[in-house]
Amino acid sequence: MSTLALLLMDAPYEQSRTSTAFRLIDAALRRGVGVRVFAYEGAVSLSMTTQKPHANAVHGRTLEEEAHPTPHAWVGALFDLAKETNTPFDWVNCGLCVDERGANEVVAGVRRGSPADFWKMNLESANTLVIPTR
Amino acid sequence: MRVLQIIEPAYRATLEEQDDTVLWFTRAIRAAGAPADVLLCGSAVNYSVRGQDAEGFRVGSWSQQHPPAIEQELSKLIESGARVTVLAEDLAERGVSTESMLPGIEVLGRKSLGGLFSQYQRVWKW
Numbered sequence: 001m002s003t004l005a006l007l008l009m010d011a012p013y014e015q016s017r018t019s020t021a022f023r024l025i026d027a028a029l030r031r032g033v034g035v036r037v038f039a040y041e042g043a044v045s046l047s048m049t050t051q052k053p054h055a056n057a058v059h060g061r062t063l064e065e066e067a068h069p070t071p072h073a074w075v076g077a078l079f080d081l082a083k084e085t086n087t088p089f090d091w092v093n094c095g096l097c098v099d100e101r102g103a104n105e106v107v108a109g110v111r112r113g114s115p116a117d118f119w120k121m122n123l124e125s126a127n128t129l130v131i132p133t134r
Numbered sequence: 135m136r137v138l139q140i141i142e143p144a145y146r147a148t149l150e151e152q153d154d155t156v157l158w159f160t161r162a163i164r165a166a167g168a169p170a171d172v173l174l175c176g177s178a179v180n181y182s183v184r185g186q187d188a189e190g191f192r193v194g195s196w197s198q199q200h201p202p203a204i205e206q207e208l209s210k211l212i213e214s215g216a217r218v219t220v221l222a223e224d225l226a227e228r229g230v231s232t233e234s235m236l237p238g239i240e241v242l243g244r245k246s247l248g249g250l251f252s253q254y255q256r257v258w259k260w
Contacts, residue, residue, distance in 0.1 A: 007258075041147075041155055115159050116166035122256065123135065130258040132156070134143055 003034035003088060005125035007118060009133040011042025012051070012071045018043075021131050022074050029081050034088035036125060038118040042133060044093040046071040047106040075107045092117050136169050138254040142176035148202040149191050154181070156260045157207045164214055171217040172208075173242075173250065179224045181208060182235045205236060212238040219250065 006025065010018050025035050039046060053068035055061060075091060082089030092113035098104060111117075122128045141156045148154055160170050174181055181204050191198035212218055219240045225232070232241055242250060251257050 040159070114166075115162035119163045119166045119168045122168075128256060128258070130260065132143075132260040133146070 003036060003125045004028055005036045005038070005118070005121040005128040007038045007040055007128070007130045007132075008043040008046065009040045009131065011045050011133075014042070015133070017131050017133075018046070018071065022071075022078070024129075025078055026081065029078065029085055029087050029089060032085060032087050035078075035082075036088075036090045036121040037092065038113070038115075038121060039091065039093045039097075040118075041094070041097050042101075044097045044103045045101055047075045047091065047093065047110045048072055048103050049105045049107060072107050075110065079107065079109045090121070092121070135255045136171070136253065137163070137256040137258065138171050138173055138251065140173045140175060140257065140259045141178040141181070142260065144177035144180055148204070149188065149198065151202070152200055153202050153207055154204055157181075157204070157211065160216070161207070161211055161214070164211075164216060171219070171254075172211065173219045173221065174239075175221040175224050177228075179220050179228060179230060182218075182220045182225075182239050183230060184234060184236055208236055208239070212236075221247075 006021060008018070008021050012018065025037065028035050049072050051070040051072050053063060053066065053070055055063040056066045056068070059066060078089060091110045093103070093106065093110055095112040095114060098112060139156060139160050141154070144154070146155070151158070157172070160172060164170050184205060186205055188201035188203070191201060208218060217240065218238065219242045220235070222241045222243045225241065
């Protein structure tokens with residue numbers, strides 16, 4: 001089975017690169033392509049379960065109506081999709097980056113690791129895409 | 135599997151991180167066995183300049199210890215066997231002379247990039 005590795009670096013709610021990355025991962029998993037993600041720096045906050053949706057008075061919508069997206073829900077949905085499609089999916093947060101940000105409460109399945117894990121992911125994947133922050 | 139790390143943004147959170155996060159990452163994966171080299175372009179060509187000093191950052195009573203030492207980071211990278219190159223045109227645009235640069239850094243013109251990239255199985259643009 002073919003596998004791709006991605007390194008993400010942007011923090012949540014900052015860049016359209018984040019939703020693009022999630023689209024790429026979703027598309028790969030739906031096609032049975034395994035995905036290994038290494039979250040570096042601000043991207044470790046993507047999987048934090050303490051994120052909360054909110055109502056939006058400017059939109060004139062309640063909490064329920066707004067259905068505000070939280071990246072941790074996207075990460076969880078990717079784990080679910082991988083299970084449904086029986087496709088390998090791994091998400092590793094850079095441990096030092098987690099410590100810096102106090103980003104300890106994360107989606108089940110997310111692991112803590114180091115750049116050495118990213119290098120291993122790269123060696124075990126058909127190709128690797130680095131999506132840095134700018 | 136040879137890796138070329140292309141670094142363009144410079145001084146991004148270097149005071150908070152006490153280093154450049156991509157140079158740090160490059161040193162970390164090299165320690166894990168990755169044969170990773172570096173190409174500095176854009177604002178990051180300034181990383182090649184000798185004598186940079188980031189000391190003196192203070193916030194109230196808090197004083198920064200161990201400020202980022204990009205010069206040392208690059209020197210250690212070179213000492214570990216990494217090839218570090220810098221883009222000539224981006225140096226010229228910023229008025230950085232080759233005399234002001236750290237020893238061991240190669241200067242390459244834009245026309246050489248295709249040949250450089252062809253030497254690597256992975257090219258990661260940061």
